Amino acid sequence: EAGVTQFPSHSVIEKGQTVTLRCDPISGHDNLYWYRRVMGKEIKFLLHFVKESKQDESGMPNNRFLAERTGGTYSTLKVQPAELEDSGVYFCASSQDFEIYGYTFGSGTRLTVV
Amino acid sequence: ELKVEQNPLFLSMQEGKNYTIYCNYSTTSDRLYWYRQDPGKSLESLFVLLSNGAVKQEGRLMASLDTKARLSTLHITAAVHDLSATYFCAVEAQGGSEKLVFGKGTKLTVNP
Numbered sequence: 001e002a003g004v005t006q007f008p009s010h011s012v013i014e015k016g017q018t019v020t021l022r023c024d025p026i027s028g029h030d031n032l033y034w035y036r037r038v039m040g041k042e043i044k045f046l047l048h049f050v051k052e053s054k055q056d057e058s059g060m061p062n063n064r065f066l067a068e069r070t071g072g073t074y075s076t077l078k079v080q081p082a083e084l085e086d087s088g089v090y091f092c093a094s095s096q097d098f099e100i101y102g103y104t105f106g107s108g109t110r111l112t113v114v
Numbered sequence: 115e116l117k118v119e120q121n122p123l124f125l126s127m128q129e130g131k132n133y134t135i136y137c138n139y140s141t142t143s144d145r146l147y148w149y150r151q152d153p154g155k156s157l158e159s160l161f162v163l164l165s166n167g168a169v170k171q172e173g174r175l176m177a178s179l180d181t182k183a184r185l186s187t188l189h190i191t192a193a194v195h196d197l198s199a200t201y202f203c204a205v206e207a208q209g210g211s212e213k214l215v216f217g218k219g220t221k222l223t224v225n226p
Contacts, residue, residue, distance in 0.1 A: 003156070004156070031212065033212075033213075035214075035216075041218070042118075042215075042216045042217065042218050042219075043157075043202065043204075043216040043219075044216070045207075045213045045214065045215070048212060048213065055212075056211065056212075056213060058213075059213075091156075091157065093157075095212070098212045099145075099164075100162070100164075101159070101162065102147045102159055102162050102214075103147075103157075103159070103214070104156075104159070105149070105156040105157040105158075105159075106156055107154065107155050107156040108156065
């Protein structure tokens with residue numbers, strides 16, 4: 001079975017530009033999550049989709065971040081405009097039965113804003 | 115607010131030695147997860163601990179959970195180089211939330 005796939009693996013953009021990260025969950029997984037790790041800090045929750053609906057977006061840092069999951073399949077996370085402090089690794093995860101198995105993570109997108 | 119603390123954050127050990135990584139958390143939770151990450155790779159699920167007293171073992175790694183003490187341990191037995199990675203513990207923020215709060219991770223280096 002294919003795992004959670006994230007694109008791109010790396011992105012370097014200038015401050016003020018827009019970047020869109022994509023996550024393809026494991027087929028059939030209704031739950032999709034975004035996390036990020038800023039350098040030297042903990043991995044922190046951003047938001048949780050159940051199918052196409054946002055179940056919990058309490059971790060989204062501000063309105064420069066927009067997450068979508070049209071059709072309940074893949075998800076995108078757009079940062080517009082990007083700021084220096086947005087640099088970090090953005091992880092996506094999916095699950096079908098969180099209580100038993102937890103998440104399956106993707107390998108992350110390393111975003112560098114210069 | 116739930117806080118998760120791991121220690122040590124860095125661990126350098128010799129092959130063949132034993133060591134324990136500790137994960138403390140600040141509020142009640144019955145679910146704790148251990149992940150391993152190799153550089154540039156995804157977080158790989160190692161253990162899911164779902165109740166007080168849970169103990170799970172896989173190869174040279176054994177994890178346990180004491181919900182009363184709010185403590186989980188990841189014990190490494192007779193370390194080998196292949197275990198070099200960063201290990202994270204994570205706790206569910208509150209029952210049913212499906213939101214994990216992570217520790218900062220323990221970077222383990224096993225030297226020949």
